[in-house]
Amino acid sequence: MQYAELTPFPEGFLWGASTSGYQVEGGWDADGKGPSIVDVRTDFPHGTTDYRVAADHYHHVDEDVALFGELGLKAYRFSIQWTRIVPDGDGAVNAAGVAFYHRLIDGLLAQGIEPVVTMYHFDLPQALAERGGWGNRATIDAFARYAETLFAEYGSKVTYWLTINEQNMMVLYGQMLDILDGPLNRGVSAYQKNHHMLLAQATAMARLHEMVPTAKVGPAPNIAYVYPESCRPEDVLAASDFNAIRNWLYLDVAVHGRYNPIAWRYLVERGLAPVVEPGDDAILAAAKPDFIAFNYYATHTAAAPLGEGDDAPIEGGDQQISMGEAGVYRAVANPHLAKNAFGWEIDPVGFRTTFREIYERYHLPLLVTENGLGAFDEVAPDGTIHDDYRIEYLRAHIEQIQWAISDGVEVMGYCPWSAIDLVSTHQGISKRYGFVYVDRGEDDLRTLGRSRKDSFFWYQALIKANALA
Numbered sequence: 001m002q003y004a005e006l007t008p009f010p011e012g013f014l015w016g017a018s019t020s021g022y023q024v025e026g027g028w029d030a031d032g033k034g035p036s037i038v039d040v041r042t043d044f045p046h047g048t049t050d051y052r053v054a055a056d057h058y059h060h061v062d063e064d065v066a067l068f069g070e071l072g073l074k075a076y077r078f079s080i081q082w083t084r085i086v087p088d089g090d091g092a093v094n095a096a097g098v099a100f101y102h103r104l105i106d107g108l109l110a111q112g113i114e115p116v117v118t119m120y121h122f123d124l125p126q127a128l129a130e131r132g133g134w135g136n137r138a139t140i141d142a143f144a145r146y147a148e149t150l151f152a153e154y155g156s157k158v159t160y161w162l163t164i165n166e167q168n169m170m171v172l173y174g175q176m177l178d179i180l181d182g183p184l185n186r187g188v189s190a191y192q193k194n195h196h197m198l199l200a201q202a203t204a205m206a207r208l209h210e211m212v213p214t215a216k217v218g219p220a221p222n223i224a225y226v227y228p229e230s231c232r233p234e235d236v237l238a239a240s241d242f243n244a245i246r247n248w249l250y251l252d253v254a255v256h257g258r259y260n261p262i263a264w265r266y267l268v269e270r271g272l273a274p275v276v277e278p279g280d281d282a283i284l285a286a287a288k289p290d291f292i293a294f295n296y297y298a299t300h301t302a303a304a305p306l307g308e309g310d311d312a313p314i315e316g317g318d319q320q321i322s323m324g325e326a327g328v329y330r331a332v333a334n335p336h337l338a339k340n341a342f343g344w345e346i347d348p349v350g351f352r353t354t355f356r357e358i359y360e361r362y363h364l365p366l367l368v369t370e371n372g373l374g375a376f377d378e379v380a381p382d383g384t385i386h387d388d389y390r391i392e393y394l395r396a397h398i399e400q401i402q403w404a405i406s407d408g409v410e411v412m413g414y415c416p417w418s419a420i421d422l423v424s425t426h427q428g429i430s431k432r433y434g435f436v437y438v439d440r441g442e443d444d445l446r447t448l449g450r451s452r453k454d455s456f457f458w459y460q461a462l463i464k465a466n467a468l469a
């Protein structure tokens, strides 16, 4: 639909930016922090760094927050590392870890920046992984206790909470990217773990509402609308199946407290359905999110499967490169879309479609917690960083947010990935996303100094105007 005039961004729109704890902080064992599954990883793709130093935000926190203030952020979405707060995942609380996030949150509030806190972003405590990870129901209780600690500590300062980052990506690609619960637990079905994470999420949402009635909480999956390759009815069905398996499974449980029927049928048919214990349904049904946060990078495109055994799976998928599944759908490239340097498609209009689909299904306010362009940024001899390709990407996506708002979708804010350069989930630090450049290479830590990219000044002006120029 087209409009004579677009609706302006509302007053108080949360123009923000995002990071996650393990990808930005470094200080992986500082001040009593315990190891998480990402800290103990050794199998990094050739030539890419681990997470021990990352962007060293742990030691640059005041400088970084000052830069976020200068950028004019209204919100900063970050994650708390479970192992800073509870080093072994389920035991004593580490006061120094608690203090670090007070310092961060207080710094943000002093700059007028709303903290948006993710409780868990891929960094399961290694001690819990050694006791069965998400396959062990005890991890649900450990997460609930950790969440209660966060609410008791930060509940008076933080309004916006996110439960689990990209649970759907952990289930679909977690083993490949080593972000679910480590190599120790590969024998247990990812959908049993998923069920336990859904219970952990529901428990945390309900507990937050009891402990901090003014707080607002939402799930934070990666939602990418799936197009059919063509209007051939079989392609449309395949896209509908992949939408149910990739997207709606997670949001239906989070919002309605019950499994999506098509996704459930898929799980049963494939022998993947989790064991649901008495009482689980009531836990899922009792929790109600206040909003939906979602990460969006691009849509996917699906075609009808060729037939059991005939589908050649695409090798090496990730969050944005789907692999297809024999008998369910074939993953195909969308010929109408360009790709970034890492093979991820770029689809701003699909962003608007994704907003509309989510809003029509769930009728809850939407907060974008990730969207952005990974690229190999170059520093010019005078120290400037001309990331006009990133500005283009962000501009095109922000335009589509305004179209979605004009469509009547309630959009709370936009937190692109990432506030500052950080380490990718599987492609190192050279795949940069930030408004702020961090001077380090994969192996060479260099100065770890910070500089503002061109996108920093562009976003600063946009936030000030509360509008696209």
Ligand code: BGP
Binding pocket: 020, 023, 165, 166, 169, 222, 295, 319, 370, 374, 417, 423, 424, 425, 426, 427, 431
């Ligand atoms: C999302 C994750 C982030 C982040 C981002 C970019 O899936 O929530 O943690 O890293 O994608 O992906 P990548 O780091 O693989 O480039």
